[in-house]
Amino acid sequence: MRAHSGAPPSRRRFLALSAGGTAAGAAALSGCALQVAGSVSGGGGESVTMMTADGDIDPVLIPQAEKDLGIKITRIKMDITRLIAMLTSGRPPDLVRGIGAMDTPYFAARGVAENLDPYFAKSTILKADDLDPVNDLWRYDGKVQGKGPRYGMAKDFSQDSMYWYNTALFDKAGVDYPPETEPVTYEEWLETAKRLTQRRNGQTTVFGGSYNGTGITINLVALTAAAGGNLFTDDYSRVDFTSPEARKALTWYVNYAKARVGPSLIDPDPNAWDGPTYVANRMAMSNSGYWLGGMINAETKLAEVSRLAPAPMFEGGARVSSCQSGTGLWMPKKAPNKDAAWRVFEWFFGEGPAKSRAEAGWGIPTLKSLRPLMPHQEDYQKRVLKAQEDELKHFSVISFTPYVKVDALDAITNQIIPEAMKGQISIDTLAGRLDSAMNRQMKLGKGLVS
Incomplete structure (x- = not known):
């Protein structure tokens, strides 16, 4: 695999991004020179832009997070055309929504995703031994998923053939x-x-x-x-x-x-x-x-x-x-505010939003320490939880093409x-x-x- 320079990825590398090199991909690139509205300026690591889908984050949690973290969080809506424009112009968001099961090899192979291993190694919130194996969908060694550096993390998951x-x-x-x-x-x-x-x-x-x-x-x-x-x-x-x-x-x-x-x-x-x-x-x-x-x-x-x-x-x-999605976040290599982005990453995956997701039953927490928060008060919830806990023994990562x-x-x-x-x-x-x-x-x- 070709080594990647410090320059932004060329447009050629993204011709297949939206539709495998078809007209849709070319159309997406037509906006690459556009101004990136809604992004926030760097400086001091105080501002972070997240490109996410509606429903990924409860809006009521953001003001409290900004107060607690001292970081301005700006959310822009997930849009693949806009993402291409931002990546190729060298002005990407700080954090981007992705589907681990399918996106990890794609972005890692193109050299645009940051290796997050050094961040995980220092974190006291997202500890390696607390990570559910589903997060291995966000690892890629250049050949297969499940091994190599971590490029992101899943916010929650299901074993989707259940x-x-x-x-x-x-x-x-x-x-x-x-x-x-x-x-x-x-x-x-x-x-x-x-x-x-x-x-x-x-x-x-x-x-x-x-x-x-x-x-x-x-x-x-x-x-x-x-x-x-x-x-x-x-x-x-x-x-x-x-x-x-x-x-x-x-x-x-x-x-x-x-x-x-x-x-x-x-x-x-x-x-x-x-x-x-x-x-x-x-x-x-x-x-x-x-x-x-x-x-x-x-x-x-x-x-x-x-x-x-x-x-x-x-x-x-x-x-x-297996898990067919593992939706979560990844950090572009050219993210302007990486340290602040990582702190928001920790908040999203290990603090308020993660706890809220676990308690609501919208997916299995991707930190093992949060599993006690899964709904278990009623008999029918206990029954579901027992079936799910037994099924976790049979999870495995299935690799996708890059x-x-x-x-x-x-x-x-x-x-x-x-x-x-x-x-x-x-x-x-x-x-x-x-x-x-x-x-x-x-x-x-x-x-x-x-």
Whole structure:
């Protein structure tokens, strides 16, 4: 890998940032010379700019943090186009939102992310032995995730192949509950979903089960790992959907869509995601992981009949229960106020915001010392917590490619896979088309960083 100079990253290095080198990436770069509105000036380490999404930080916590830390915190909304502009102009935010499972290799390989190991080594708030293993998604050694320097940290997480289920809907359909600590097979899960699906006058009134993960590509990566393989080649420069394991994963997901037991590209959920549908008692199972508990806990009657089950496994495959997101923050190498940014980083991940997230049940805390704050007062919460604690034993990091953003791969899959879901093309044809289109993007991406 090429050594990086102290200069800002060239525009060429980011041609693939938004859409794998497509027109969207080029369009994003058209704004690189624009003034960066909303950034705060450096000097004295007293001001920090955070680029985050709505909902990442409770706004009421910021004034108190500014008072306690003596640091001005300015939040600007996460925008990939604007981020490219700021990075390439050499004036980036101090902290940036990222999805550890997919973003870490991408930004580390391009030399724009700061190695945070020296900061962690000195911290009395974020101690290495207190970090949950999920934070290894934010490590990258130049080849794979889970090893090497830390480039960020997850704010909370779920094992996203775990699924919630509504016992009242199981009872109504006369279906036995899944085991609480032993996984069913994916084949069994799909058969159960078929039995739980309710239709009236040709319309689905209750989805038997949703199994889309946090995104279509990362879900297929996780399914392939569960089948005992890797969707990527050993050097992560290509995908291979024709391998037996990837083909098994692809076949299962296409069959899930064909069965119309849950939302898919050919049968979309009007709510656009599982949360509102599950809360409305119109979805019997949802593989949203522990994170959805924050929403479920707000509805006492629903929470009392909801359970959390282990991630399924393929017959003969490994028991794999990964995190498909690990959303958190990273620090650009050219951040103007690194010491102040680190203090805000500590606050966000180890103090007020972290404690609030843990208490609400919106994800598992990424500091082990905060786990006692997870909701456990009610019997149904204790039951969920027991299932989740047992599942933590089966967590593992699954590496993603550094050569292209997941959005570009999702766009390809979204365009091609519906034909297979409708039975218009075979799995073999689908695998070949996905390989061809994705590998063209990845080859371009590799050329930009190697």
